[in-house]
Amino acid sequence: MAATTETIEQVKQATGKYKYGFVTDIETDKAPKGLNEDIIRFISAKKDEPEWMLDWRLKAFRRWQTMSSPDWAKLDIPPIDYQDSYYYSAPKSAEKLKSLDEVDPELLATYEKLGIPLNEQKMLANVAVDAVFDSVSVATTFREELSKAGVIFCPISEAIRDYPELVRRYLGSVVPVGDNYFAALNSAVFTDGSFVYIPKGVRCPMELSTYFRINEQNTGQFERTLIIAEDESYVSYLEGCTAPQRDENQLHAAVVELVALKDAEIKYSTVQNWYPGDENGKGGIYNFVTKRGVCRGDRSKISWTQVETGSAITWKYPSCVLRGKDSVGEFYSVALTNNMQQADTGTKMIHIGEGSRSTIISKGISAGRSQNCYRGLVHMQPTAEDARNFTQCDSLLIGDKCGAHTVPYIVSRNPSAKIEHEATTSRISEDQLFYCLQRGIGEEDAVSLIVNGFCKEVMKELPMEFAVEAQKLIGISLEGSVG
Amino acid sequence: MTALLEIRDLHASVGETPILKGINLTINAGEVHAIMGPNGSGKSTMSYVLAGRDGYEVTGGDILMNGESMLEMEPDERARAGMFLAFQYPVELPGVGGMSFLRAAVNARRVEAGEEEIDQLGFVKIVREKARLLGISDEMLKRAVNVGFSGGEKKRYEILQMALLEPRMAVLDETDSGLDVDALRIVSEGVNLLRDPGRAMLVITHYQRLLNHIVPDYVHILAGGRVRKTGGKELALEVEESGYAGIDDAA
Ligand SMILES: Nc1ncnc2c1ncn2[C@@H]1O[C@H](COP(=O)(O)OP(=O)(O)OP(=O)(O)O)[C@@H](O)[C@H]1O
Ligand SMILES: [Mg+2]
Numbered sequence: 001m002a003a004t005t006e007t008i009e010q011v012k013q014a015t016g017k018y019k020y021g022f023v024t025d026i027e028t029d030k031a032p033k034g035l036n037e038d039i040i041r042f043i044s045a046k047k048d049e050p051e052w053m054l055d056w057r058l059k060a061f062r063r064w065q066t067m068s069s070p071d072w073a074k075l076d077i078p079p080i081d082y083q084d085s086y087y088y089s090a091p092k093s094a095e096k097l098k099s100l101d102e103v104d105p106e107l108l109a110t111y112e113k114l115g116i117p118l119n120e121q122k123m124l125a126n127v128a129v130d131a132v133f134d135s136v137s138v139a140t141t142f143r144e145e146l147s148k149a150g151v152i153f154c155p156i157s158e159a160i161r162d163y164p165e166l167v168r169r170y171l172g173s174v175v176p177v178g179d180n181y182f183a184a185l186n187s188a189v190f191t192d193g194s195f196v197y198i199p200k201g202v203r204c205p206m207e208l209s210t211y212f213r214i215n216e217q218n219t220g221q222f223e224r225t226l227i228i229a230e231d232e233s234y235v236s237y238l239e240g241c242t243a244p245q246r247d248e249n250q251l252h253a254a255v256v257e258l259v260a261l262k263d264a265e266i267k268y269s270t271v272q273n274w275y276p277g278d279e280n281g282k283g284g285i286y287n288f289v290t291k292r293g294v295c296r297g298d299r300s301k302i303s304w305t306q307v308e309t310g311s312a313i314t315w316k317y318p319s320c321v322l323r324g325k326d327s328v329g330e331f332y333s334v335a336l337t338n339n340m341q342q343a344d345t346g347t348k349m350i351h352i353g354e355g356s357r358s359t360i361i362s363k364g365i366s367a368g369r370s371q372n373c374y375r376g377l378v379h380m381q382p383t384a385e386d387a388r389n390f391t392q393c394d395s396l397l398i399g400d401k402c403g404a405h406t407v408p409y410i411v412s413r414n415p416s417a418k419i420e421h422e423a424t425t426s427r428i429s430e431d432q433l434f435y436c437l438q439r440g441i442g443e444e445d446a447v448s449l450i451v452n453g454f455c456k457e458v459m460k461e462l463p464m465e466f467a468v469e470a471q472k473l474i475g476i477s478l479e480g481s482v483g
Numbered sequence: 484m485t486a487l488l489e490i491r492d493l494h495a496s497v498g499e500t501p502i503l504k505g506i507n508l509t510i511n512a513g514e515v516h517a518i519m520g521p522n523g524s525g526k527s528t529m530s531y532v533l534a535g536r537d538g539y540e541v542t543g544g545d546i547l548m549n550g551e552s553m554l555e556m557e558p559d560e561r562a563r564a565g566m567f568l569a570f571q572y573p574v575e576l577p578g579v580g581g582m583s584f585l586r587a588a589v590n591a592r593r594v595e596a597g598e599e600e601i602d603q604l605g606f607v608k609i610v611r612e613k614a615r616l617l618g619i620s621d622e623m624l625k626r627a628v629n630v631g632f633s634g635g636e637k638k639r640y641e642i643l644q645m646a647l648l649e650p651r652m653a654v655l656d657e658t659d660s661g662l663d664v665d666a667l668r669i670v671s672e673g674v675n676l677l678r679d680p681g682r683a684m685l686v687i688t689h690y691q692r693l694l695n696h697i698v699p700d701y702v703h704i705l706a707g708g709r710v711r712k713t714g715g716k717e718l719a720l721e722v723e724e725s726g727y728a729g730i731d732d733a734a
Contacts, residue, residue, distance in 0.1 A: 430537065435574040438534050439588035439644065440562035440595075449587060453578030453627065 031088040037061060040188055043088045047157045047191075050164060060177035060187030067181045073315055073344035074373040074405055077286070080251060087189045087222075114242050114472050142206070149205050151235075152197035156224050159195035166197060170228055174257035174294050174321070182253040182315075183290040186222045190255070193224035198233040198264070207463050209238030209269075223254040229264035231297060236267040242469040243273065252311075253288045262297030262324070267305070269462055270318075271470055274310035279368070279480075281340025284312025291318035295327035295353070303330040304347065305461040307470045309477040312341060317375065319348035322356035322387070329358040332458040336451075336477050337370030337402070346376035346407075351384035351417065360391040363455045365474075366402035367481035373405040380417035387417040395425040396454050398447070398481050447482050448475030485550040487512045487683045488533075488652050494543035495532045501542065502528045504708035510652070513680040517694055518687045519719060520705035521727050526687045527571055529705070530654045534568045535561050548652065563595045565651030569641035569658050571687075576628035581640075584628045585610060589647055613646045617673045618666070634661035642673045653677070654685045659693040671696030691723040704730055 031042045040061055044054040069077070097103060100122060111121045146153050152163065160167050177187040198204055229235055239256075252274065258266050268291075277284025287310075293302035304318040320329030331347035349358035358378065366372040378389045395404035406423050428450050436446035452459065452471050459467055488510040495503040502525045510516055520526055531539045533546060535558040546553045553561055576584065582603075590600045601609075614624055617639045629637050638658050645653055655674070659667055674684070674697050686697055694702070694716055702718040704711045704727070711730045712718065 429574075431574045432576055434534075434536050434558060435570070435576070436584075437558040438536075438562050438568050438570075439584075439648065440559055440591040441587050442559050442591065443557075445587060445591070446559075449579050449584065450576060453576055453580075456578035456580075456627075 030086060033086055034083045035061075035085070035087055035189070039087050043189060043191065046088060047160070049157075049160055052164075052168060053160055056172070056177070057188050060184050061189075063178040064181065064184035064188055067178070067184055069181050070315075073375065074371065074407070075313055075315060075342050075344050077313060077315075080286075082185075085251070088191060110476065111243060113476055114469050116243060116469065145205055149202055150199040151202060151204055152195065153208060154195055156190075156193045156195045156226060159226075163195070163197070166228065167195070167226065170257065170259055171226055172257075174259060174292050175255050175290050180290060182288040183255050186224060186253045186255040186290070190222040190224035193226075193254070195225075196227040196235060196237065198227075198229045198235045200230040201232045202230075203233065204235040207236050207238060207465075209236075209463065209466070221252050223252075225254070225256040226259075227257070227266055227268070228259045229261060229266050229300075231262040231264060233261075234265045234267075236269070236463060238269045238271070238463055238466060240271040241273065242271050242466070242473045250284075251286050251288070254290070256289070256291040256318075258291075258293030258302055260293065260295050260297060260300035260302050260324075260327075263299045264297060265301040265303075266293060267303045268293070268318075269305040269466070270307070271462075271466060271473070272306065272308045272310050272314075273473060273477075275312075276310050276339065276341050277312040279339045281312060284341075285310070286313045287311040287316065288313075289316040289318075291316065292321065292348075293319070293329075294321040295324045295329060295356070297327070298325040298353070299327060300324045301328040301330075303328075303332070303461070305330075305332040305458065306334070306345075307455075307458070307462065307473070308333070308335045308343060308345060309473055311343075314341075314343040314345050316343075316345045317347055319350070320358065321350045321352065322358065322384075323352045324356070325353045326355040326357075327353050328356070331358075331360045331362070331376075332461045333362045334365070334455045334458045334474070335363070335372055335374075336365040336474060337367070337372045338477055338481050339368040339370060341368075341370040343371070344373045344375055346374045348377040349379070349389055351378075351380045351387040351389070354383065354385040354387070356384060356387045358387075358389045360389070360393075361457050362391075362393045363458055364393070364395045364404055364406075365398065365451055365454070365478075366395070366404045367398035367478055369401045371403045371405070373407060375407045375409075377409040377411070378419055378421075379409075380412040380414045380419065382413045384414045384417050387414065389417075389419045391419075391421045393421075393423040394454065395423075396451065397425065397427045398451075398478070443482055444475065444479060447478055448472075451475075451478060484511065486510060486547070487514075487549065488685075489547040489550075490533075490544070491547070492544035493529075493532065493541065493546065495528065495539055495541050497528065497539060502708050503532060505544070506705075506708070506710055508703065508710060510683045510685065512651075512683055513678075514701070515678065515684045515686060515697060515699045517697075517699040517702045517716075517719060518685060518705055519689065519702065519722055524706045525708045526705055527656055528708075530568050530571075530656050530685075530687065533561075533654060534558055534566060559591070562648075562650075563592050567645055567648055567650030567653045569638075569645060569653065569655040571656040571660075573629050573632075573637040573641055575630045577630055579628050581624050581626060581628050582607065582610065585644065585647055588644065592648060610643075610647065614643055616676070617643050617646075618669050619643055635663060635666045638662055639666065639670060639673075642670055646673065646677060649677075649682075651681065652683050652685070654687070656687045657689065658686070659688055659690060667693065668696065691719040694719045706730055 031039050040057050175183050260266050274285040302320050322329050329349050335343045335345050337343050362374045364372040374393050380387050393406045486509045490506050490508040493506040586606050703713045
């Protein structure tokens with residue numbers, strides 16, 4: 001019997017006997033394969049969610065069933081059998097290794113190259129850490145400091161239970177359940193993610209990153225993040241990790257929603273290094289992400305910075321809806337593809353507010369036989385009096401078997417709005433490479449230097465602690481692409 | 484005594500075109516040699532061939548450093564072995580911070596020599612000191628490599644790199660062109676400071692003027708891909724007065 005039919009059978013049996021499919025079986029760690037309303041009820045019950053949350057998920061699921069997978073991107077996506085996946089499994093607590101000696105030496109070599117501190121290497125490789133660096137206590141210290149400032153930072157499943165009014169008010173307010181195929185899927189089945197709330201006038205006392213790195217390694221396949229910055233508040237959030245990440249689930253469909261109120265600023269940085277598959281494109285993760293922020297308040301600001309080097313296929317357009325007067329949206333992106341990777345990524349800047357401004361700096365690097373596409377929309381609505389956009393899209397090609405594409409969409413419904421677009425495509429010149437070699441710098445280091453130079457404007461937007469690692473990551477991701 | 488650099492009957496082509504047609508040259512440690520010659524005679528080509536640049540194919544002869552052939556070595560290996568080329572036209576590296584570039588170069592050499600990598604703070608101090616002697620401002624050090632540098636600034640930056648990398652064999656390709664009188668003096672003084680019994684230099688120039696500052700032990704005239712004439716520093720004066728007319732191409 002095929003896995004799919006098997007699942008349907010199981011579900012039928014279960015639902016025939018019990019009203020709520022798996023509810024009686026809540027002690028199990030895994031829902032059976034497949035996707036249907038009972039699976040969603042099971043997830044919701046597992047998470048101990050209120051009724052409204054379940055309804056919300058079901059509504060999303062029903063929408064999803066009427067939708068189809070987007071096909072407009074310049075991506076070659078193999079068909080995905082959604083019934084042939086698991087949608088819930090309890091987070092595994094893999095057995096801790098005793099020391100770094102037990103870890104795959106190749107993985108350690110990569111950590112070393114990235115310059116990841118020893119203790120964090122241990123965390124990442126699932127090695128028990130010594131008392132000096134107890135992750136639990138570090139996390140607790142962070143939490144205390146945050147709560148003193150009134151900042152809420154917790155798993156979204158916790159927020160649904162503890163701060164239902166906030167979650168109900170904002171969840172899906174930026175990315176509605178039926179926004180797109182993958183967002184609908186995420187809304188139906190998301191398992192966890194982060195919730196951040198910064199109260200009025202508070203400047204979040206730390207980068208929300210270190211904590212993240214230590215605690216949220218197993219966020220799973222359908223991650224959901226919601227960040228709310230009240231009037232005059234500020235937060236900088238960093239997602240992801242330079243260390244190579246593997247996952248048994250091929251499909252990742254996250255949703256991130258940001259809400260910035262009056263004079264608030266949210267800086268959201270991502271370093272994404274999911275397993276890209278082998279040189280022939282075998283294996284590798286599909287990363288289909290919906291990220292959007294709304295600048296609701298006047299003079300609010302949302303800034304996306306992303307360094308994307310991983311995944312077999314990337315479909316991702318972190319966007320800003322600039323509602324507030326004089327609000328500001330920024331998108332800084334480095335997308336690097338090598339071997340058989342495909343990326344279709346960019347942004348949308350929707351200008352509604354008077355005097356709203358946006359900046360888009362996109363750096364695409366293609367090597368190997370990869371395909372790298374920038375796709376971006378700048379939309380000036382009739383109300384966007386005196387709005388401005390500046391877009392710069394640069395592509396760098398390494399070798400002659402890869403592709404770089406730029407697809408800018410521009411819609412202007414207000415004659416006073418100004419839009420500037422610049423685009424370049426270049427190759428690493430032999431002159432530049434020889435100049436570096438002549439100074440004794442090896443070929444791979446030389447390419448890494450030149451490519452990092454190319455990405456400079458974006459890299460400098462990253463929080464300091466990650467900029468150095470991200471730079472090294474660029475070099476590592478290009479290994480084997482020259483010579 | 485083994486020569487620091489020995490070029491033996493060197494033939495080299497660019498693409499299908501033969502450019503170097505049998506160059507012989509022996510340079511000992513501590514010596515400064517000058518090379519003059521008409522435009523297109525193959526001076527820069529020779530410097531690239533010495534450095535091992537891709538696309539410059541050696542079709543005959545040999546290049547030996549300390550008695551060992553370098554022909555099989557990659558450009559970066561040759562550089563780390565002590566071969567340095569001050570470019571006639573230094574290349575811009577947009578976005579590549581000068582300090583990180585210089586440090587990468589110095590550390591590549593140190594790692595090869597089994598030494599510790601130099602730390603950032605210590606390095607900045609050393610660079611500043613050497614830069615000051617060459618009239619290179621701190622502001623210039625902060626910029627991306629060669630980006631927005633004037634012609635003269637680029638040349639000074641080449642000499643700064645030479646000072647930091649302390650090569651055994653330095654080839655300076657028209658380091659004097661584009662320099663004003665004061666810059667010429669500053670750069671020459673910088674180069675003279677680097678004269679050392681363990682180091683040799685090959686100075687390519689069109690002008691006798693430079694050789695008043697950097698006084699060579701030998702002057703060679705290159706024409707048509709071969710060394711046509713060799714003499715002392717007075718040969719440069721001769722060229723200055725009567726041009727290359729007296730040098731027989733067919734010789
Ligand atoms: N990449 C190339 N392809 C074809 N011909 C080349 C190439 N590089 C150099 N040449 C030719 O080789 C010859 C020597 O050039 P080279 O640059 O070495 O001269 P040079 O002596 O340095 O001249 P100058 O004094 O003008 O700097 C010239 O005829 C030039 O056109
Ligand atoms: Mg020349």
